[in-house]
Amino acid sequence: MNTTQLFNKPTITLKRTVLMSMMAMSLGGISLSIQAQTPAQSNQQEIEQLRQEVQALRALVEQQQAQTATVIAPVPVSAPATKPVMKIASGAEFNLYGNIRADASYQAEGGSAARMYNQINAVPLKGAGERSDEFKSTLSATRLGMDFKAPVGAGDKALSGKVEVDFLGGAGFDNLRIRHAYMSYANWLIGQTWSNFAVPDYIPETVDALVYAGGSIKRTPQVRHISTFSPATNLVLAVEDPKDGSIKQRLPAVTARLNHKFADNLRVSARAMGHEKRINEDEKTAWGLGLGAKYDVVPGTTLKADYYHVKGDSSFVSYANPGVIAAANGDLLQSEFDSISVGLTQQFTEKLRGTLGYGYMSFDDDQDYIDALSNKSSANKDLWQAWANVFYSPTKPLSFGLEYVYGEREAFAAAPNGSKTGEDNRINAVAIYNF
Structure with missing residues (x-):
């Protein structure tokens, strides 16, 4: 029963009592009138008077019923309010x-203090300017975004x-930068x-805001087209500007990605890339292949793997390492490598999950390329990292993460002290509030 009904119930009862009293009085009046009649009066007068009394009583009853129905009519309930959407x-x-994101790290061994996140390819070699026992923190990964949709032309299509x-x-990772800025139609x-070639979909989860060895989180200016062959298969073609500052760029890179879902718990992505690299007026063609997979082993257990050549x-x-360099005689020499990242994520409860991951990169031991390097100890023969983390989300907007990572790099040439190996040994923590 609504509030209006509760407050009006005594009023309805009173009106019904008055109505019944009026009906009794009317009937009593009719009876007295009949008794006062003499036998000489016309029966027609009695009948007519009775008819008038009954009609008046009926009109009174109908009026009272209409008023009562008005009082107890239910109040319409408004539809629940929806989340407001900004419109112009x-x-x-x-x-x-x-989100608001706070990162912190204790670095037992690692790289430059000016850089908060992963720098496995540039950590100092042992005994050659190592940086140990350092605490770092930043909120630079805090993110702001806006999605938009606008009607364009006739029909249901929208930009x-x-x-x-x-x-x-x-x-120093302290300046505003564009992550995404695009429109699609x-x-x-x-x-x-x-990037259409270096997608993040198959990288195991990390607390570090950047990926570990074997992965990529590249974003590029591009023009992209999607062709859908079936609900399970599509082909994405793109021309991209990879922003490679080491070369003179005449043409954009061309990339292709074929996505296929074999089942609800298994999907894969095969990628290809081609790009012309120019130094002065000399040129070489760079190319690459990639293969990624995501497999839900059982509900709550997910395996991810990503491979590049x-x-x-x-x-x-x-x-x-630098993709292309010029030898002393002007010849262009190219680096070649294989990389892989693999990880297993377990959802322990609705609020707690964890990941074990491993990443590895191996570069070809091309002596001509190595000889042409200006600093051989800064280029790497191998990189690897292993990590373990947990994420806890007590409520939907909040998430806390803790991670341990250990990795090493092996350089092509030794430092002056004879060391060829550098070490990355850190504990990372993060607190995120999403809005």
Whole structure:
């Protein structure tokens, strides 16, 4: 029963009592009137008077019923309020999102204090300027974003897009930078987002805001087209600007990615890349292949793996040696490498999950390439890292992570003290509030 009904119930009862009293009085009046009649009066008068009394009583009853129905009619319940969406006069809709992220790290052994996140390819060699026992913290990975959608032309098609920034720009990772800025319509995308070749979908989860050895989180300006062959298969073609500052660029890179879902718990992605690399007027063609897979072994247990083979490029896959360099005689020499990352994530409870991961990169031992390097101890023969982490989310907006990572790099040439190995040994922690 609603509030209106509760407050009006005594009123309804009173009106019904008055109505019954009036009915009794009317009937009593009719009886007295009949008794006062003499036998000489006309029966027609009695009948007519009785008819008038009954009609008046009926009208009174109907009026009272109408008033009672008005009083007890249910109050309409408004539909629950929906989450407000920002709109402008053109009909475009906007949705703001983001997070506040605080990272901290205790570095037992590792790289430069100016860089908070992973730098396995550049950690000092043992005994050659090592950095030990350092605490680091930053909020530079805090993120702000906006999704938008706007009607375009006739029909149901709409232009959609995203603008997302964080503060990981610049050498010290303290400047505002664009992560994503693109618009998409139908099967086309124009703007900056994840590279079509170096996708992050198959990288095991880390607390570190950057990936570990064997992975890549490359974002590039691009023009992309998607062709859907079936609900389980599509092909994505793109031309991308990889922003490779080590070469003179005449043409964009061309990338292709074939995605296929074999079952609800298994999907794979095969990728290819080609790019012309130029130094002065000399040129070489860089190319690469990639293969990623995600497999839900059982509900709550997920296996991810990602593999790359690349020749002549260091712009797509993280921590690679320079892709192409010039020898003393002007010849262009290319680096070639294989990399892999693999990890297992377990969802222990609704609020707790953890990951074990391993990443490895191996570079070809090309003596001509090595001889042409200006600093042989800064280029790597092998890189590897292993990590273990846990994430705890007490409520949906909040997430806390703790991680231990250990890795090593082996250089092509030794430091002056004879060491060829550098070490990365850290404990990472993160607190994230999503909004």
